Amino acid sequence: MALVFLPALARMAVCGGTHGNELSGVYVVQEMERQWKEKGECAWPIPVTTVLSNPRAVKECRRYIEKDMNRCFNRATLSSPITDSSPYEVRRAHELNNLLGPKGSTDAIDLICDLHNTTANMGLTLIHYTTSDWVTLHICKYLQMTCVSVAIEVGPQPHGVVRADIYTIMKEAVDLTIDWIHKFSSGMVFEGGDVEAFRFIKSVDYPRDPETRTLTAAIHPQLQDRDFCLLKRGDPLFLSFSGETVKYEEEEPLHPFFINEAAYYEKEIAFHLGKKMMLTIPSVQVQKD
Structure with missing residues (x-):
């Protein structure tokens, strides 16, 4: 370039x-x-x-x-x-x-x-x-x-x-x-x-009770603290309070970030999903007068 x-x-x-x-x-x-x-x-x-x-x-x-x-x-x-x-x-x-x-x-x-x-x-x-x-x-x-x-x-x-x-x-x-x-x-x-870079694709909410909207699961221990890891179909996402695992079901592997961000509970976001990409940028120099 x-x-x-x-x-x-x-x-x-x-x-x-x-x-x-x-x-x-x-x-x-x-x-x-x-x-x-x-x-x-x-x-x-x-x-x-x-x-x-x-x-x-x-x-x-x-x-x-x-x-x-x-x-x-x-x-x-x-x-x-x-x-x-x-x-x-x-x-x-x-x-x-x-x-x-x-x-x-x-x-x-x-x-x-x-x-x-x-x-x-x-x-x-x-x-x-x-x-x-x-x-x-x-x-x-x-x-x-x-x-x-x-x-x-x-x-x-x-x-x-x-x-x-x-x-x-x-x-x-x-x-x-x-x-x-x-x-x-x-x-x-x-x-x-x-x-x-990682391009934002979508947000994922926690599993919730459809009537009360209270959480029914937390971030799975195998996902917790693994921001920007690659999620593949079948990987664990959530662990329900009754002990069941909720798995990643998307066909396309994506990368989670802001996993279990405390401030996002009120926004009903458990994590974001993004797609990894490489951006090619040109050489730059300040414009001369």
Whole structure:
């Protein structure tokens, strides 16, 4: 693939506490703010804005106060007027959009790193929503080459708890992202190649009583903590409370992730299923004036 020239990334934001009980991002942001107070503009080689996204939820160590903030940044919500009955998170999303956006405008921050924890055993996982965002995919490739894995959703870590190992991995991933942006904006050519990714296919719920909607089974012990393993027909998925095994019945082998994520119980999701794929990305360099 030909060399692709992309605009420089002038500004970056690091957001923690979008979910108030996912503490690694909260403490990464607080540590970066301490570094800023200590070193000022010398703290990082590029301008970085740090944001505690949902301060009320962080203070109460809750995922959210009224509404999952992670579902409040769509265009419909951000374009709707604020009223007296608007949930706190919707109001806060509008504030963040004014601070970091407006979303989709030329004034918006160039790159936002939104830091999350999961109770699932997913290691470091970078979540992106397109297969043609070369900047995001190159950062993913850079982290794959430099870290043990990839970053921004990091687990396993119980909600309301901070683990030093998980915090350290997340902080390292943020530092490496800043490093990549600095090198890219300084003119370095980043060679293309292949990046491993998983494309979301669908979500799977727990077995439930059809009348009460209560769970009738839990994640099978042979599946628990095996995020991104390959599921084949006949593999165990759930173990019912009466002792029976529910097996994987799909013809196509797929990969489960967010297995037994605590926050997904209310969303009726036991895990997601994805298809492994290799994305070929071009070499990139900052666009010259």
